[in-house]
Amino acid sequence: MLLEFGIGLGIAFLAFLLINGINVLPIIIMIGFAYMLFNILDRGNLMKNPARIISNTQDITFDKIGGQEVAKNELLEALDFIKNFDEAKKMGIRPLRGIMLVGAPGTGKTLMAKAATSYIDSIFVSASGSEFIEMYAGVGAQRVRQLFEVARNMAKKASKKHGVVFIDEIEVIAGTRGRNASHLEYDQTLNQLLVEMDGISSHDDINLLVIAATNRPDIIDPALMRPGRFDRIVKVDLPDKDGRLEILKLHTKDKPLDIDVDLEQIAKETFGFSGAHLENLCNEAAIFAMREQNKKISQKNFIEAIDKVIMGEKLNRKPTEDERKRIAIHESGHALVSEHFNPNSVSTITITSRGQALGYIRQTPEDDIYLYTKQYLESQIAVALAGAVAEEKLLGDSSTGASNDFEQAVDLAKKIIFSGMSELSVVDKDSLPSEKLHKVISNILLQQKSIVENIIEEKQDVLKLIVDYLMENEKIDGNNFRKLLLKSQVA
Numbered sequence: 162m163l164l165e166f167g168i169g170l171g172i173a174f175l176a177f178l179l180i181n182g183i184n185v186l187p188i189i190i191m192i193g194f195a196y197m198l199f200n201i202l203d204r205g206n207l208m209k210n211p212a213r214i215i216s217n218t219q220d221i222t223f224d225k226i227g228g229q230e231v232a233k234n235e236l237l238e239a240l241d242f243i244k245n246f247d248e249a250k251k252m253g254i255r256p257l258r259g260i261m262l263v264g265a266p267g268t269g270k271t272l273m274a275k276a277a278t279s280y281i282d283s284i285f286v287s288a289s290g291s292e293f294i295e296m297y298a299g300v301g302a303q304r305v306r307q308l309f310e311v312a313r314n315m316a317k318k319a320s321k322k323h324g325v326v327f328i329d330e331i332e333v334i335a336g337t338r339g340r341n342a343s344h345l346e347y348d349q350t351l352n353q354l355l356v357e358m359d360g361i362s363s364h365d366d367i368n369l370l371v372i373a374a375t376n377r378p379d380i381i382d383p384a385l386m387r388p389g390r391f392d393r394i395v396k397v398d399l400p401d402k403d404g405r406l407e408i409l410k411l412h413t414k415d416k417p418l419d420i421d422v423d424l425e426q427i428a429k430e431t432f433g434f435s436g437a438h439l440e441n442l443c444n445e446a447a448i449f450a451m452r453e454q455n456k457k458i459s460q461k462n463f464i465e466a467i468d469k470v471i472m473g474e475k476l477n478r479k480p481t482e483d484e485r486k487r488i489a490i491h492e493s494g495h496a497l498v499s500e501h502f503n504p505n506s507v508s509t510i511t512i513t514s515r516g517q518a519l520g521y522i523r524q525t526p527e528d529d530i531y532l533y534t535k536q537y538l539e540s541q542i543a544v545a546l547a548g549a550v551a552e553e554k555l556l557g558d559s560s561t562g563a564s565n566d567f568e569q570a571v572d573l574a575k576k577i578i579f580s581g582m583s584e585l586s587v588v589d590k591d592s593l594p595s596e597k598l599h600k601v602i603s604n605i606l607l608q609q610k611s612i613v614e615n616i617i618e619e620k621q622d623v624l625k626l627i628v629d630y631l632m633e634n635e636k637i638d639g640n641n642f643r644k645l646l647l648k649s650q651v652a
């Protein structure tokens with residue numbers, strides 16, 4: 162409208178100049194140039210529609226989501242409310258417009274939004290928060306408007322009563338902190354989102370539901386959480402052991418598994434994995450099996466795949482023989498001390514370099530641990546320090562390979578201090594002077610170091626045995642490791 166008016170006015174102005182005998186060519190060229198520039202810079206962005214329309218969400222149902230019982234139930238409860246919206250309306254209850262899914266990356270938030278879509282028999286459009294951010298003012302807001310328009314039109318076309326608008330990474334447009342100079346743009350985008358949400362019930366024929374996902378609930382603008390906006394918050398956690406087992410079962414359902422495959426054991430060894438990690442793990446295990454030209458995936462393939470998912474791809478650069486020896490000593494040190502404090506805790510030692518780590522040991526957690534005792538934390542400090550201590554003992558010095566361990570030990574010491582379990586008793590994190598803090602950290606570390614030195618001194622012989630085995634075989638599993646320990650005790 163405004164554009165037509167402007168063009169009309171421009172033409173009239175040019176005609177006026179022409180009538181008065183003024184050369185209009187340079188002006189026309191300039192206008193043409195400006196128009197082209199505008200086109201290149203802005204129009205493209207303005208017209209780009211952020212909505213990704215996905216039609217095959219019917220395939221994704223809640224039984225395709227492993228674990229997450231609590232989140233699923235909460236979500237279902239909210240969705241039932243939407244399904245029975247007509248009854249709710251009669252009671253004068255306002256419609257549920259927004260659900261916020263909160264949880265770590267890869268925990269299945271997108272999956273849940275899609276399952277919700279099929280549950281309420283709806284269409285699904287999605288966009289990510291970062292797609293709304295542009296340099297030009299108003300573009301983000303424009304895109305929000307488009308997204309809702311697309312959803313409404315699609316639902317109408319498909320003759321559906323409901324439409325789901327999924328916005329991933331909502332914190333990008335709805336975060337309160339971390340906004341930079343162009344925060345005005347973010348605010349306009351957020352405002353538009355609020356306007357659209359507030360206006361949902363005025364389009365009575367189609368009932369839109371906004372599902373947003375974030376892993377940073379701490380920075381979400383409280384305005385979004387007001388009643389009538391995102392008034393349901395569903396937490397999606399990392400899966401626990403049973404959840405991991407369910408997810409593994411789902412992702413191996415169509416894969417040929419060897420009889421030795423023990424998914425329960427794999428679930429146990431994948432503490433901290435998200436659903437996305439587990440999906441990746443099953444895929445990698447199948448790739449390992451194929452490389453070996455096996456028809457079925459074996460337990461060994463899964464164990465290899467765990468290491469790969471944890472550590473990333475194998476490093477290209479091969480360490481020298483001396484480096485390998487040092488790594489073997491370092492990792493054996495960790496393993497010996499881990500086994501000393503927590504028998505059966507070592508599940509693999511390897512000196513094959515992957516990703517960032519040169520070698521590593523993997524400890525099997527007894528169960529998922531949520532509360533730590535002081536004793537446990539101290540033993541973990543000892544395990545962290547043991548790599549460097551073993552190097553010092555057998556090679557006379559330690560290397561830069563231990564710097565991560567050191568950081569980890571310091572973090573653990575801080576955990577002890579700030580949970581009131583150190584010599585300082587209960588402390589206030591903010592008022593503790595840093596010299597004091599460092600003094601106590603170093604006391605804790607030195608104490609553990611001397612304990613570790615004694616253990617390594619005492620177990621030198623078996624340490625060397627393990628190092629030799631690793632130099633020969635590159636890795637050793639927990640059971641063979643323990644056999645070596647026993648053998649040396651008998652001898």
Ligand SMILES: Nc1ncnc2c1ncn2[C@@H]1O[C@H](COP(=O)(O)OP(=O)(O)OP(=O)(O)O)[C@@H](O)[C@H]1O
Pocket residue numbers: 225226227228229265266267268269270271272273329374376408411435436437438440
């Ligand atoms: N609970 C689960 N059950 C089965 N598969 C899962 C589960 N969680 C994640 N996955 C797998 O991980 C993939 C990625 O999950 P999804 O995209 O839903 O995670 P997200 O939480 O949305 O992640 P992000 O925050 O990174 O966007 C899924 O396609 C699926 O294969």
Ligand SMILES: [Zn+2]
Pocket residue numbers: 491495548549562563566
């Ligand atoms: Zn180490």
